[in-house]
Amino acid sequence: MAFREIMVSYTAVDDRVHAAVLHELLLRQTPTVEQLARVTGLPAIAVDDAMGRLRERGAVVGDPTGGVVAAYPLSGVPTSHVVALDVAVAWANCAVDALAVPAMVGRPGTISSQCTLCSGSITIDVEGTVVRSREPAGVVVAYGGLTDCRDRPALVRSCPFVNFFCGEAHAAQWQPPTTWSGRFLSLDQAARLAVSNFHHVIEVYQRFRPEQ
Ligand SMILES: [Zn+2]
Structure with missing residues (x-):
């Protein structure tokens, strides 16, 4: 019983800290322990503990200096996938991550990226799982080849495995990394998959995001 209560409270603290990290990255701010403590109202020691668990779970990717490189779907360093929302302009780690950001924030967003x-x-x-418009019309997404995002080297400027292409012709000409074993998705399929993959993160952010 006591153990169960502890687990529940850990989860609630972790979710609050997780949402706060996402919020800081959304605003392109550095999610330091001090800043997260201020935003969540939690003691710094509790934030630090939660960050350790979030890093262990792979929800947050740290660097050796204790900074935050990424909290999927958002990146703390510039990438080639930029998501503009009315509240912020954020960096996403890959094409699928970018497609999840508008749903996470609950606002329409515009993704700017490049053909690989x-x-x-x-x-x-994008609005939720729906692609409202696209330019060019034939955009496709390379997806897969990773068993887990944590396998990817941190600090890459964009994931070499999950990217946009201007159309099927350029997707077909692409020479993928030798370890790639993925497939191509239509943009509409990728948008639905993104929201489904990030279901838990979207829920945590919407429930625990700090006041704007
Ligand atoms: Zn192209």
Whole structure:
């Protein structure tokens, strides 16, 4: 009984800290323990403990200096996948991560990225799981080849495995990393998959996000 109560309270603290980390990254701010303690109203020691558990779970990716590199779907360092919302402009770790951000925030968003082959601009308007508009019209997403995002080297500027292409022709010409064993998704499939993959993170953020 006592053990169960402790587990429940750990979970609630972790979720509050997790949501606060996501919120700081959304605003392109550095989620230090001090800042997270201020935002959540939790003692710094509790925040520090929660951060340890979040890093262990892979929800937060740290660097050796104790900083935060990423909290999926958001990146703490610039990437080639930028998501603009009315409240913030954030960096996402990969194409699928970018597609999850508007649903997480609960606002429509515009993703700006590039074709992995030709570097041509790609612009996608997303609301929840629905792609409202896309430019160019034939955008596809390379997806897969990772057993776990934690296997990816931290501090990559974008994931080499999960990316946008301007169309099927350029997707077909792409020479993937030798370890890639993924597939191509239509943008609509990728948008639905993103929200489904990030279901838990979306729920945590919407429930525990700090006041704007
Ligand atoms: Zn292209």
